[in-house]
Amino acid sequence: MKAEFWLLDVNYEVRDHGPEVWLWGIQDDGKRVLVIDRSLSPYFYLQVDEGEDPKAVVERIEALRASLPLLAGLEVVDRKYFGRPVKAVKVTCQDPDLLDKYAKRLSKTQGVKRPFEEDIRYSMRYLIDNDVAPCAWHEVEVEEAENTLGVRVDRVYLARSPPRGVERPEAPPLRILGLSVVCYSPRGTPKPSRDPVVIVSVATNAGGEKQFVARDSEDRELLEAFTKYVRDFDPDLIVGYGTNRTEWPYLLARSQKLKVGLYVDRAKAEPHTSVYGHVSVTGRANLGLLDFADELPEVKVKTLENVADFLGVMRLEQRLLIEDVDIPAHWEDPGKRPELLRFSAENTRCVMGVAEAMLGFATQLSSLVGLPLDHVGAAAVGFRVEWFLIRQAQKIGELVPARGPRPYIPYAGALVLEPKPGVHEDIAVLDFKAMYPNIMLLKNVSPDTYVPPGEPDPPGGVNVAPEVKHRFRVEPQGFYSSVLSCLIAIRDDVRSRLKAFEPRSTEYRVLDARQKAVKVITNASYGYAGWVGARWYVKPVAEAAAAWGRHAILNTIRLAREVGLEVVYGDTDSVFVKNEPEKIRKVSEEIGELLQLEVKPDVVYPRVLFTEAKKRYCGLLPDGRLDVVGLEAVRGDWAAAAKRVQERVLEIVLRDRSPDKAAEFVRQYISDLRARKVPYRDLVIWKALTMPVEEYAVRTAHVEVAKTLMKEGWDLSVGDKMGYVIVRGPGRLYEKARAHALASYEDVDIDYYVSNQVLPAASRILSLFGVTEEELLPS
């Protein structure tokens, strides 16, 4: 019989000496199923030395067979490595966990150059080899089996054939459970060995809301009740915020200590930490939404409340927020405990809202790159690109290069023009459409088409990069080139289908999420190519793409000037020119002919203001809104007070064209600030720890604050944002920084905020109009 299912999760098991893949899915009738497939044997490759007879290598390995009991098969195969044909021995092995060990051992065989793909996990191997993608529909020939495993699904199937993809864009209705957790520690970061979980707030997309609250800091019953709740609801998705890093590890450690089985998965086991440091719940997808918050660069401090506010899930002003340092007092005080309960419940509501906003993108990204839903968020951008590449490599018989340490040598990147400071009227921004991907596509820039120095030109000819002179074969089409054309084709297809639907329809939202996912991967391809950690890293590839990019923008500038278009600024793939449509059309046309790249006006600013610095400007949009770029107003490491003032100054200067009015506004603001009428939170400065505190070479405010907090028992790690205020007193700035949650308004050094935050931010703009800092101070 045939079964159709949407793939939610995948794992593998070794049972009765045979590996099997477990595909957890959801069917049309709402049944949750487990499809077990034993058809694919794990394997790796051994590349055979050039000039060596592969059969001889096979025989040598055969001779070792007695000592390799789980070796299942040897086959000589033709593959490609960086585009060149190679002979390899495909070694199949019964136990997927022995691939690495066997590969190491057999690599020493005479005539073997090196092993390949022994580091690809069996479950990924299965998905890739069968072209099975998570978060997508598949049909499979199956026979129903009895649920002797005790897995929590409606049906268990044995696959008779590998699943085949079915074109169906929408996900089935999923059961989603959201959670947030509060732990209690009298002081500092809670420790599971010592401190209880006191509140677990859950919510479901079936409308359920519940709180599990510890009785007198006894959390055994709470953990048991929570576990039971999860099992009873039987979610497909478990969502939280930062749960991979904090809440799940805590719940696990705590339940281990109390000997409570946290059996929340579909396979009678506990959650476990998986490849990308995320927590995996077998048969479900556990998502930490913080992992997807990187897609929202507008949100600078990525707390749940900020993300929820940005997405319109729950407004910050409406929230009751409790800082970590204030949690113990709220739990201890029966009068304040209800506030803590409300805070926790709101967190879970925010989690559910954020999940709704982000799931479309997450599932599309998962199906596109082929990583299981719970992996894809946790995987860094480079790995997302790489898994997409690995999938494509399999299709063309390209061996997946080993990841290895390589020397890092920087190369020249993009070109940035010196802006002409001041206000310019009616400026058009000419943008290259997907510049780097299109360059790589057009010039066939790829790891496998690169012709190293010393090698003769191939018969089909080469494309030679300007300046750096790297050469790339014109044919056949390279790996990157084919992958990019595939991505571009998908995006064009999705975008054309998009037109048939209403923007609010489900179909539209699904397709829109898909085109965004494709865009993210496409745009990351150039960065991937220049990443030393990449499996397909070849420095000249990135270097050549950058050189062609410079060539493109330089030609655009030249042509613009030739037709008499004034160029006022440019950066990487954009050129800012006077808005003269006819001349622009001409430039665009000529670039199209000359470089086969598309360049066209993206926006037209009725007015745009440049500072004397590159990468910092502000454009007024036709609808009156501002595009603030690079300035303090869009930076996360300036106090909101300074950012607000600067933004307002820009508005007044660009909309009303009145530097005087703007100066008056600044004077008024500074008097308000001095009168302490500005909210305290607008004085908090946020900076991230980019390395462990002990590695800093100099003393800085945020690191000093981090050290203080750590002394108080708070665990901090790389990436954490430290919020601090500057307080009055003598000494260096770093001596006057206090954690925002531990300082009070009275301590704040207003003069610092006037002279080092608000004034510089305002003056950055107003100095262009001859307004001095003295003139910005209230009289």
Add this chain to the structure above:
DNA sequence: GCCTGATTTCTACCA
């Protein structure tokens, strides 16, 4: 030892 300009360190941004 103090002052000042130059250099280094650091973060976050742009494309």
Add this chain to the structure above:
DNA sequence: ACTGGTAGAAATCAGGCG
């Protein structure tokens, strides 16, 4: 833990001065 190019604040260094 995708790239290089960039700004700007603050810390720190280095050298002159007395």
